[in-house]
Amino acid sequence: MKTDAIIIGSELDGLVAATRLCERGYSVRLFSTGAGSLHYSSDGIHVLGFSQATNEEYVSKPIEAISQLNQDHPYQKIGKDQAIDALSWYVNMIGDVHQHVLLNDCNKMVISPAGLNIPIYGTSKHQATIEQLDRENVTIVVFRGHRDFPAELIAVELGKKDTPSRVIQVDAPSEFLENAALAKSFDAMEDLDAYFATIGEAIPPETNVVLFPAVMGFSRHQEVLVTAERVLGMPCLEVPTLPPSIPGMRLEHAFVSHLKNNGISVHLGASISRSSFDENESIVIWDSMDRQYEASALVISSGGVLMGGLNVDSQGVIHETSLGLDTYQSEPLNAISVDRSLHALHTAGVETDNALRPKRNGSGTIQNVFVTGRTLAHWNPAAESSSEGVCVATGWAAAENAHQYLEEHNNG
Amino acid sequence: MPETAKRNSDSTRSDEVIWDSAAVLRSVDQCTKCGICHAHCPVAAATGEFPGPKYTGPQAQRFRIIGSGHELSPILCSGCGVCTSVCPNNVAITDIITLAKAEIGGHGTKIGIGQKLVNRPELVGRLSGVFPWLTNALLANSLVRRIVELVIGIHHKAPLPKVHGRKFDRWFADLLQPDGTPISFFTGCAIGNYDPDVGIAMVRVLNHLGYKVDVPTDLCCSLPMLSSGETDAARPRARALVDALQPAATANKKIISTSTSCSLTLRSKYAAFLDMTDHVSRNVANATVDACEFLLHRHVGQLRNTLHPIPLKVLYHGPCQLRGHQMGQPAVELLRLIPGINLEVSEADCCGIGGTYGYDKDKYDIAMSVGKTLIDQVKQVRPDVIVCDSETCRWNIEAQTSIETIHPVQMLMRALDAGD
Numbered sequence: 001m002k003t004d005a006i007i008i009g010s011e012l013d014g015l016v017a018a019t020r021l022c023e024r025g026y027s028v029r030l031f032s033t034g035a036g037s038l039h040y041s042s043d044g045i046h047v048l049g050f051s052q053a054t055n056e057e058y059v060s061k062p063i064e065a066i067s068q069l070n071q072d073h074p075y076q077k078i079g080k081d082q083a084i085d086a087l088s089w090y091v092n093m094i095g096d097v098h099q100h101v102l103l104n105d106c107n108k109m110v111i112s113p114a115g116l117n118i119p120i121y122g123t124s125k126h127q128a129t130i131e132q133l134d135r136e137n138v139t140i141v142v143f144r145g146h147r148d149f150p151a152e153l154i155a156v157e158l159g160k161k162d163t164p165s166r167v168i169q170v171d172a173p174s175e176f177l178e179n180a181a182l183a184k185s186f187d188a189m190e191d192l193d194a195y196f197a198t199i200g201e202a203i204p205p206e207t208n209v210v211l212f213p214a215v216m217g218f219s220r221h222q223e224v225l226v227t228a229e230r231v232l233g234m235p236c237l238e239v240p241t242l243p244p245s246i247p248g249m250r251l252e253h254a255f256v257s258h259l260k261n262n263g264i265s266v267h268l269g270a271s272i273s274r275s276s277f278d279e280n281e282s283i284v285i286w287d288s289m290d291r292q293y294e295a296s297a298l299v300i301s302s303g304g305v306l307m308g309g310l311n312v313d314s315q316g317v318i319h320e321t322s323l324g325l326d327t328y329q330s331e332p333l334n335a336i337s338v339d340r341s342l343h344a345l346h347t348a349g350v351e352t353d354n355a356l357r358p359k360r361n362g363s364g365t366i367q368n369v370f371v372t373g374r375t376l377a378h379w380n381p382a383a384e385s386s387s388e389g390v391c392v393a394t395g396w397a398a399a400e401n402a403h404q405y406l407e408e409h410n411n412g
Numbered sequence: 413m414p415e416t417a418k419r420n421s422d423s424t425r426s427d428e429v430i431w432d433s434a435a436v437l438r439s440v441d442q443c444t445k446c447g448i449c450h451a452h453c454p455v456a457a458a459t460g461e462f463p464g465p466k467y468t469g470p471q472a473q474r475f476r477i478i479g480s481g482h483e484l485s486p487i488l489c490s491g492c493g494v495c496t497s498v499c500p501n502n503v504a505i506t507d508i509i510t511l512a513k514a515e516i517g518g519h520g521t522k523i524g525i526g527q528k529l530v531n532r533p534e535l536v537g538r539l540s541g542v543f544p545w546l547t548n549a550l551l552a553n554s555l556v557r558r559i560v561e562l563v564i565g566i567h568h569k570a571p572l573p574k575v576h577g578r579k580f581d582r583w584f585a586d587l588l589q590p591d592g593t594p595i596s597f598f599t600g601c602a603i604g605n606y607d608p609d610v611g612i613a614m615v616r617v618l619n620h621l622g623y624k625v626d627v628p629t630d631l632c633c634s635l636p637m638l639s640s641g642e643t644d645a646a647r648p649r650a651r652a653l654v655d656a657l658q659p660a661a662t663a664n665k666k667i668i669s670t671s672t673s674c675s676l677t678l679r680s681k682y683a684a685f686l687d688m689t690d691h692v693s694r695n696v697a698n699a700t701v702d703a704c705e706f707l708l709h710r711h712v713g714q715l716r717n718t719l720h721p722i723p724l725k726v727l728y729h730g731p732c733q734l735r736g737h738q739m740g741q742p743a744v745e746l747l748r749l750i751p752g753i754n755l756e757v758s759e760a761d762c763c764g765i766g767g768t769y770g771y772d773k774d775k776y777d778i779a780m781s782v783g784k785t786l787i788d789q790v791k792q793v794r795p796d797v798i799v800c801d802s803e804t805c806r807w808n809i810e811a812q813t814s815i816e817t818i819h820p821v822q823m824l825m826r827a828l829d830a831g832d
């Protein structure tokens with residue numbers, strides 16, 4: 001079974017790489033042990049929120065700040081221009097297959113599920129930002145018994161900005177009070193108008209923006225929120241909940257459907273048991289049931305330690321789990337760091353050249369393997385608040401580099 | 413650590429990881445409590461009675477280990493496997509729950525007569541196949557079905573298949589075949605008793621590709637027993653089946669199955685639920701292959717050149733057991749080879765029936781609620797034909813939608829025939 005490319009992992013970067021290669025007309029197969037880390041992510045794009053390279057409290061112009069990052073940071077490897085191309089390609093593509101995302105001139109602040117303010121560069125239509133709430137009178141709606149939405153923390157945070165707000169409790173539309181169950185109940189709801197009319201009665205008259213937990217439907221959320229806005233007569237925005245994140249799941253679902261409809265085979269639940277490759281030759285992988293698949297290029301997007309793309313052995317050494325690629329770590333990972341966000345684990349990962357190509361067993365660079373996203377070393381998604389941006393940029397760059405490789409090697 | 417094999421290395425594996433029951437239960441420790449499985453479980457979304465895979469799987473298993481007594485939640489799991497397929501940490505959630513079912517059911521001693529009956533499809537098929545017209549007429553009668561529900565607990569609306577006597581056997585006995593590469597066809601209980609046309613299509617496609625087909629046995633794989641916890645009764649039956657298939661495996665023949673669930677049972681569930689990891693069982697497991705997987709991996713070129721156009725709107729629904737194979741949806745790739753086909757792929761995780769799960773009078777409503785996504789999509793797409801690899805799903809989908817629902821190899825056979 002030979003395809004042009006194989007992608008390992010359904011992280012955002014893997015989905016981006018698969019989509020881009022498919023768009024370029026290549027045959028692609030995607031393997032993933034499970035669903036990806038979009039379950040922990042919103043549908044906006046954090047490009048770069050914090051950096052020690054700038055002297056700001058937070059980064060205001062993330063694209064410009066890219067050039068000040070460490071030379072081995074993934075953004076620096078692919079370069080600012082390619083990062084810009086990747087982001088603009090992404091917002092166009094995702095606007096077609098899922099929903100519109102707006103790239104702002106500079107970072108805005110979104111409210112995190114823990115009630116903190118986090119800089120974000122690209123926002124989806126109904127994603128609440130602090131700027132939008134400035135000088136407004138805000139009502140935060142909580143579904144009675146829904147525990148994954150810390151509304152009080154959000155109210156406290158808004159209070160610090162002198163934005164008046166209050167929390168009201170309304171009856172949940174479903175019997176079960178988990179994020180997914182609530183979202184599905186909005187998908188199935190027959191009379192949205194009547195439901196929001198009832199909520200309207202509980203909303204104090206001075207309100208002019210309503211915040212809902214981001215569970216307002218799974219496949220129908222745009223229709224749900226537009227209806228809410230029409231019935232309540234004011235902007236209705238979503239604030240992320242604790243995981244699993246419904247906006248992230250919507251995004252993953254949209255990607256996977258799009259890929260399947262374009263003829264890409266998605267092997268969910270599959271893991272790679274062994275592989276065989278030589279420099280410049282086609283790659284063979286075997287899945288856990290010993291089926292054999294061959295490809296001319298391979299993209300490794302299997303995530304970090306949380307998603308199983310990397311693991312740490314008892315000696316504190318980090319390993320890449322699919323192919324055993326060479327890795328970087330600043331110190332043994334069993335060391336306890338004073339500042340947890342600076343723990344060496346966060347920046348450990350696979351070492352690559354500027355084309356995102358790794359090495360194995362210290363031998364020469366492998367020409368047809370490309371590594372993306374959280375599997376890469378030298379960046380810190382938690383401390384930088386840069387997760388989606390790096391994933392989109394490296395996923396796109398890996399696809400472009402694979403394309404270049406395939407063009408040079410497929411004409412024979 | 414992954415092994416990186418040398419080029420041209422021998423294709424047999426020395427490092428094979430076998431998921432026996434101990435390995436399944438050990439995977440509990442890989443759970444990071446991320447909750448992803450729970451967010452995807454169709455049964456947890458349909459009923460508050462079921463606490464969901466994260467709880468019923470790895471979490472409750474810790475208490476089962478210390479013998480904290482049995483709670484009944486595993487019984488409500490349909491075994492659809494969605495949770496296992498989305499778990500990023502390789503926790504064998506569905507298998508953990510299935511092993512717990514066997515404990516709760518006393519390995520069969522505490523399982524009701526209705527479930528025991530649906531657990532023996534080949535027996536039911538044989539008895540009723542003596543007078544198939546009589547059985548079919550009786551089961552079409554709603555009063556009879558009410559009585560069946562009352563006495564043995566099979567819901568009166570559950571989609572029971574039509575009984576076909578031994579149509580496949582008679583057809584196969586008279587068949588003239590090419591003298592090509594020998595290959596074995598494992599028919600399971602469905603082909604002989606309920607689904608002869610799928611068997612006929614499979615043999616014809618294999619003949620077309622030059623194979624000489626033999627049918628070594630018509631024993632049942634006993635998955636219904638295994639997934640409802642009747643392990644004591646399943647054990648000798650599984651052994652008998654493996655023994656019947658051993659000569660084919662020893663002769664290096666592939667053993668083809670048109671049922672995704674039968675092939676999955678042979679390939680991995682005898683190891684997971686019965687600890688059958690001996691050499692003979694592993695040989696048979698490794699020789700067994702799903703029909704679509706086999707065609708896709710070996711015969712894409714040949715099929716592409718011989719399939720004639722079929723200008724129909726087709727909806728493909730991948731059955732639950734396909735997930736356990738971890739191979740994507742090979743049928744989709746095969747169907748796309750048919751020129752002119754207008755193919756839509758199901759968005760639904762599960763048709764609801766869950767093997768024999770939805771037959772139970774207490775679970776039928778949950779099953780119908782789970783299946784709603786698919787039924788809604790059918791209404792919207794309005795396909796001419798629905799294609800699905802698994803027999804109980806086909807019976808269910810056809811009963812719910814009144815649209816002809818066939819196996820992928822039947823569709824391929826039609827495309828091969830279309831030029832004549």
Ligand code: SF4
Pocket residue numbers: 452453454455456464465488489490491492493494495496505506509
């Ligand atoms: S097998 Fe299906 S029904 Fe059972 S827990 Fe997993 S997802 Fe839920």
Ligand code: SF4
Pocket residue numbers: 442443444445446447448449450465466469470498499500501502503505
């Ligand atoms: S998906 Fe896997 S790791 Fe996450 S809670 Fe479920 S069993 Fe645990």
